[in-house]
Amino acid sequence: MGRMKVLLIKPMEHPQVVDIENSLKEFYRILDCDCITATYPWEERAALVTDDNGLFTEKSFSRYIPELEQPIKGNFFICGLGEEDFAELPQDLIRKFRERFWVPEAFVSMFGQMAVIQMDDGTKPE
Numbered sequence: 001m002g003r004m005k006v007l008l009i010k011p012m013e014h015p016q017v018v019d020i021e022n023s024l025k026e027f028y029r030i031l032d033c034d035c036i037t038a039t040y041p042w043e044e045r046a047a048l049v050t051d052d053n054g055l056f057t058e059k060s061f062s063r064y065i066p067e068l069e070q071p072i073k074g075n076f077f078i079c080g081l082g083e084e085d086f087a088e089l090p091q092d093l094i095r096k097f098r099e100r101f102w103v104p105e106a107f108v109s110m111f112g113q114m115a116v117i118q119m120d121d122g123t124k125p126e
Helices: 022-029 091-100
Strands: 003-009 017-021 036-039 046-051 061-065 069-074 074-083 104-112 113-118
Touching: 003 091, 022 036, 022 046, 022 074, 046 069, 061 104, 069 091, 074 091
Parallel strands: none
Antiparallel strands: 003 017, 003 074, 036 046, 046 074, 061 069, 104 113
16 A cells, blocks of 8 residues: 655645555545545646545635636645556655645635635745
8 A cells, every 4th residue: 555745735724744545545534525536737747636526515715726727625635646546746846836835825705706815924834
């Protein structure tokens, strides 16, 4: 089975590197769901793994993904891609995506439009 480091991103929190078991059961656990979906919005060999039904739940919005033109609700993680399955996210991509998703985002509805507000607390990833 093996373990792997992934970048876990939760609503209103900074991204964190977590060491998880490379298994569906574990993915369901950290995303708090029973069906996942993986998308590949970036050039890098990285997968964006989310709760497949996230947008239809009461979970909080987490981040907006411009490449997918949609927000993500609840927890999600970014992992690397192996030959046939998910793999550990390489250190350089951990750094890159930690920086990119560092600032939590709040979502508010204004005049029927969704607005994304950066909740910057002034900190930077070390």
